Amino acid sequence: MKYNSVFDIIGPVMIGPSSSHTAGAARIGKAARNLFGKEPTWARIHLYESFAKTYKGHGTDFALVGGLLGFETDDPRMSKALDIAKEKGMEVEFIEDNSAANHPNTVRMLIGNEKEQQELVGISIGGGKVEITELNGFELRLSGNHPAILIMHNDRFGAIASVTKILAKHEINIGHMEVNRKDVGKEALMVIEVDQNVDDAILKELQSADHIIQIAKIVS
Amino acid sequence: MTMFRTIKELVEMAENENIQISEVMIRQEMDVKEKSREEVFADMEKNLEVMEKAIEDSLQGVESVTGLTGGDAVRIQEYMKEKTPLSGNLLLDAVSKAMGTNEVNAAMGTICATPTAGSAGCVPGTLFAVKNQLNPTREQMIRYLFTSGAFGFVVANNSFISGAAGGCQAEVGSAGAMASAAIVEMAGGSPQQSADAFAITLKNMLGLVCDPVAGLVEVPCVKRNAAGSSLAIVSADMALAGVTSRIPADEVIGAMYRIGKQMPSSLRETGEGGLADTPTGRLLKEKIFGMSV
Numbered sequence: 001m002k003y004n005s006v007f008d009i010i011g012p013v014m015i016g017p018s019s020s021h022t023a024g025a026a027r028i029g030k031a032a033r034n035l036f037g038k039e040p041t042w043a044r045i046h047l048y049e050s051f052a053k054t055y056k057g058h059g060t061d062f063a064l065v066g067g068l069l070g071f072e073t074d075d076p077r078m079s080k081a082l083d084i085a086k087e088k089g090m091e092v093e094f095i096e097d098n099s100a101a102n103h104p105n106t107v108r109m110l111i112g113n114e115k116e117q118q119e120l121v122g123i124s125i126g127g128g129k130v131e132i133t134e135l136n137g138f139e140l141r142l143s144g145n146h147p148a149i150l151i152m153h154n155d156r157f158g159a160i161a162s163v164t165k166i167l168a169k170h171e172i173n174i175g176h177m178e179v180n181r182k183d184v185g186k187e188a189l190m191v192i193e194v195d196q197n198v199d200d201a202i203l204k205e206l207q208s209a210d211h212i213i214q215i216a217k218i219v220s
Numbered sequence: 221m222t223m224f225r226t227i228k229e230l231v232e233m234a235e236n237e238n239i240q241i242s243e244v245m246i247r248q249e250m251d252v253k254e255k256s257r258e259e260v261f262a263d264m265e266k267n268l269e270v271m272e273k274a275i276e277d278s279l280q281g282v283e284s285v286t287g288l289t290g291g292d293a294v295r296i297q298e299y300m301k302e303k304t305p306l307s308g309n310l311l312l313d314a315v316s317k318a319m320g321t322n323e324v325n326a327a328m329g330t331i332c333a334t335p336t337a338g339s340a341g342c343v344p345g346t347l348f349a350v351k352n353q354l355n356p357t358r359e360q361m362i363r364y365l366f367t368s369g370a371f372g373f374v375v376a377n378n379s380f381i382s383g384a385a386g387g388c389q390a391e392v393g394s395a396g397a398m399a400s401a402a403i404v405e406m407a408g409g410s411p412q413q414s415a416d417a418f419a420i421t422l423k424n425m426l427g428l429v430c431d432p433v434a435g436l437v438e439v440p441c442v443k444r445n446a447a448g449s450s451l452a453i454v455s456a457d458m459a460l461a462g463v464t465s466r467i468p469a470d471e472v473i474g475a476m477y478r479i480g481k482q483m484p485s486s487l488r489e490t491g492e493g494g495l496a497d498t499p500t501g502r503l504l505k506e507k508i509f510g511m512s513v
Contacts, residue, residue, distance in 0.1 A: 016331055125382065
């Protein structure tokens with residue numbers, strides 16, 4: 001089921017005006033920031049369908065950027081997020097994209113700094129609930145209901161086992177897991193939804209496991 | 221514990237255990253989140269406090285940045301003091317508080333989405349109006365939100381709750397229907413009567429499109445919350461009187477889903493059709509954004 005908590009329906013507490021276009025957008029922005037692991041210095045944001053047509057009226061623009069700045073949905077600074085980003089020197093560009101999207105509230109966020117960049121696609125499915133559907137070209141389905149670990153790794157035998165072995169050692173249960181790769185032996189992505197929060201010491205241990213490139217954590 | 225997927229299952233769980241709908245929702249939430257009853261109640265009470273504060277703010281008078289909305293909640297309260305409203309004090313009080321919540325939302329104030337921001341007025345608006353007649357305890361007020369949430373939970377998982385996906389029927393329709401069910405429980409009705417009240421409201425909201433002027437959650441959203449909250453109270457009274465819905469609640473949700481799927485995107489929160497595409501709607505958009513449609 002898409003929604004599993006009463007607080008998905010009664011909630012979130014948020015700054016208006018739209019749960020899908022403002023609160024949901026802020027959550028996608030925040031997920032992008034968390035996955036990037038730091039504050040980006042630039043963002044190119046493609047908006048599709050309802051997002052593209054109504055983003056100014058709904059404050060989707062400041063909410064996405066508010067999320068990139070790390071704001072929660074009820075942060076009183078939310079409506080000033082574009083100004084705050086400017087002051088911090090974050091370069092932000094919005095593109096109203098006419099291409100077809102699978103969901104009416106879709107955003108593609110390219111973010112980065114002078115060294116690296118990240119591309120993420122998020123959808124806002126209603127009532128402030130969001131899903132991340134694509135990361136750096138990999139399709140994925142993250143419900144956001146549970147803490148999740150995303151692991152970019154090289155497609156080699158043993159890479160998955162080395163990760164699950166560490167999680168097992170720390171008695172962390174895996175609720176859902178997906179593995180994708182671009183091509184045989186190339187870059188691959190593991191998405192692991194877990195039942196408990198994973199602390200930084202375990203992340204460090206995972207980071208140093210065989211064939212691991214980069215790790216990010218999403219807390220629900 | 222298995223999760224309920226349909227209104228039928230929700231009502232059966234309540235009847236079999238001889239408990240209220242709110243209790244079914246509370247137990248499921250405790251189970252899913254692995255939290256105590258006290259924690260789950262405390263989380264919901266925070267939402268209740270935000271709703272209460274938003275209504276208080278609205279009664280001080282608010283105005284949106286565009287000036288399109290604001291002040292009507294106060295206007296209605298003043299009218300109620302000076303005259304005897306034809307539709308009755310309780311009903312009009314709910315309308316005022318529902319609109320007030322959405323005026324605060326449009327003014328980028330803090331609200332609690334129920335189930336969405338655009339439809340955030342119906343559940344608290346009815347709650348804080350019905351409260352004056354039923355004198356509920358704080359716990360009963362929190363339970364009101366769990367009952368609303370239980371019905372919204374089924375809608376969200378079987379259909380949609382966003383205007384972009386299914387039109388306003390999915391937002392204000394769902395919100396009004398959720399409120400109907402909660403009013404019935406607070407007034408001492410049965411779980412099945414809650415389901416009937418829910419179905420009656422949602423049936424009367426089917427087909428409602430999402431056509432916000434200039435894409436803003438203002439016109440007609442604020443007044444649609446007036447419609448949703450007043451219908452919620454009328455449907456609750458009908459169900460409490462023993463009126464039942466010929467079409468079961470789950471089938472009404474199914475109809476809502478199919479209708480939403482057939483709606484063109486111009487009527488699903490793109491600000492392109494319906495009221496947004498009237499001469500005045502286009503003029504307002506041009507004035508606000510300084511661009512022609």
